[in-house]
Amino acid sequence: MNYRYIASCVFTRDYPTVSLKIQNYLKSKFEMDIIRCCVDKYKVKVFEDAMPPVVAKEWKATELYKPYNQETTMISICHNCSAIFQEAHPEVPVMSIWEFILKYDESFPYPDLKDEEIALQDCWRSFDDMKEQDAVREILKRCNVRIIELEDSRERTKYCGVSTLRSAPPRNFKLVPKRFVENAPKGFFELHNEEEQKAYMNNYVKQINTKRVVSYCHYCAEGFRMIDQENTHLAEILFGKEIVYSARVNR
Numbered sequence: 642m643n644y645r646y647i648a649s650c651v652f653t654r655d656y657p658t659v660s661l662k663i664q665n666y667l668k669s670k671f672e673m674d675i676i677r678c679c680v681d682k683y684k685v686k687v688f689e690d691a692m693p694p695v696v697a698k699e700w701k702a703t704e705l706y707k708p709y710n711q712e713t714t715m716i717s718i719c720h721n722c723s724a725i726f727q728e729a730h731p732e733v734p735v736m737s738i739w740e741f742i743l744k745y746d747e748s749f750p751y752p753d754l755k756d757e758e759i760a761l762q763d764c765w766r767s768f769d770d771m772k773e774q775d776a777v778r779e780i781l782k783r784c785n786v787r788i789i790e791l792e793d794s795r796e797r798t799k800y801c802g803v804s805t806l807r808s809a810p811p812r813n814f815k816l817v818p819k820r821f822v823e824n825a826p827k828g829f830f831e832l833h834n835e836e837e838q839k840a841y842m843n844n845y846v847k848q849i850n851t852k853r854v855v856s857y858c859h860y861c862a863e864g865f866r867m868i869d870q871e872n873t874h875l876a877e878i879l880f881g882k883e884i885v886y887s888a889r890v891n892r
Contacts, residue, residue, distance in 0.1 A: 643674075643712060643713040643714070644671065644673050644674075644713070644714045644716050644736075644741070645673065645674040645675075645676060645707065645709065645713055645714070645715060645716065646663075646664070646667050646673050646674070646675050646676070646716040646717075646718075646738070647676055647677070647678065647679050647715060647716070647717055647718075647719065647722050648660055648663075648664055648675055648676070648677055648703060648718075649677075649678075649679075649717075649718055649719035649722060649859075650677060650678055650683075650684070650688040651719065651721075651859055651860075652718055652719055652859045652876075653677075653692065653696060653700060654688065654691050654692055654693070655859050655862075655863070656859070656874060656876060656877065657692065657693045657695050657696035658695060658696070658881065659874075659876050659877055659880045659881055660696065660876075661695075661696055661699060662880040662881060663718070663738065663876065663880055664699075664703075666880070667716070670746070671745070673716070674704075674707065675703055675704070676703065676704045676705065676706050676707050677700065677703050677704065677705050677706065678705060678706055678722075679706075679715075679719070679721070679722035679725045679726060680706070680725065680812065680816070681705065681706040682705065682706070683812070685705060688700075689701055709726075709730060709733040710732070710733065711732045711733060711734070713733065713734075714733070714734040714735070714736050715730075715733055715734065715735045715736070716736055716737075716738055716741050717735060717736070717737055717738065718737070718738045718876065719858075719859070720764050720766035720767045720801075720858050720860070721766060721813070721860075723735050723737070723766075723767060723770070724766055724767070724813075724817045724820050724821075725813075725816050725817055727817075728816060728817045728818070728819055728820065729816045729817070737770070737772075737773040737776060738876075739773060739776040739777050739780055739857065739875065740772055740773060740776040742780070742879075743776050743779060743780065749879075751780070751783040751784050751879070752784055752878060752879070753784065753785050754784050754785050754786050754878070755785060756785055756786075756787055757785075757786055757787065757852075758786075758787045758789055758851050758852075759781070759786050759787070759788065759789065759851055759852075759853055759854065759855050759873075760789045760790075760791060760849045760850070760851045760853075760854040760855070761777070761778070761781065761788050761789065761790060761791065761794070761854070761855055761856075762791065762798075762800060762854050762855065762856040762858075762861050762865075762872075763791075763794050763795055763798040763800070764798065764800065764801055764856065764857070764858040764860070764861050765798050765799050765800055765801045765805065765826075766801050766820070766858065766860070767858070768795070768796050768797075768798050768799075769796055771795070771796075773857075774795050777857050777875060780875065780879070781855070781875075781878075784878060784879075786855075789850070789851050791848060791849070792848060799826055800845065800861060800864075801858065801860045801861055801864075802842075802858075802860040802861045802862065802863045802864025802865070802867075803833075803838040803841065803842065803863065803864045803867060804860040804863070804864075805825075805826075805829045805830060806831070806832075806833040806837065806838050806841060807830070807832055807833065807838075808830055808831075808832050809821055809830045838864075838867065839867060839868055842864050842865070842867055842868045842870070843868055845864075846865070846868065846870045849870070852871060853871040853872055853873055854870065854871070854872045854873075855872070855873050855874070855875055855878065856872060856873075856874060856875070857874065857875040857876075859874065862874050
């Protein structure tokens with residue numbers, strides 16, 4: 642089985658240094674192919690222009706896209722990429738970066754968070770991906786985290802930041818109709834203004850009783866950042882913390 646990692650336009654824009662660390666890790670340790678995006682020629686210049694300087698050169702040098710087949714597993718850090726492949730390319734195996742690390746890197750240097758209590762946020766875009774959810778929890782345990790589960794966790798979650806409170810890109814409705822149209826909760830992807838989005842987020846975080854919350858989705862993290870809720874992406878825990886605020890490109 643071959644493996645190819647999609648670096649993700651939005652994740653790389655928001656977490657450029659972490660994204661580079663992940664790519665270098667996968668290339669140096671596993672000689673893995675890296676491509677930018679889950680859709681060929683999608684908003685290429687828009688995302689090139691949106692990339693922070695620290696990653697701009699490397700991003701332009703990264704291959705845009707390469708077709709997959711049933712013998713090449715797509716390694717993903719983006720739930721939108723995963724959803725697109727699961728519906729548009731059902732013949733292609735999909736595995737999260739978290740599952741890959743657990744399965745293939747027995748010597749991964751998990752940091753010690755010294756028994757810190759952290760709320761864990763699951764993502765609606767991957768609400769039915771039990772393997773990824775289990776992998777995330779196992780990784781946090783190996784980081785010596787005391788996981789505080791939210792009431793609507795795993796398959797019950799309806800949270801994906803404020804990405805569900807604005808219109809989704811037309812390509813999502815076209816390529817992922819089951820998840821984004823047929824099975825989307827009522828009211829998802831209706832446009833809300835910034836004030837309404839902040840009100841939603843301020844109400845949502847009332848359930849979080851820990852100092853910070855960890856998510857493994859950049860859309861989930863975007864919502865927390867909107868109201869300055871202390872949050873950490875799981876990739877920051879494993880590969881170093883940082884966040885770059887930049888203009889959002891609607892995915």
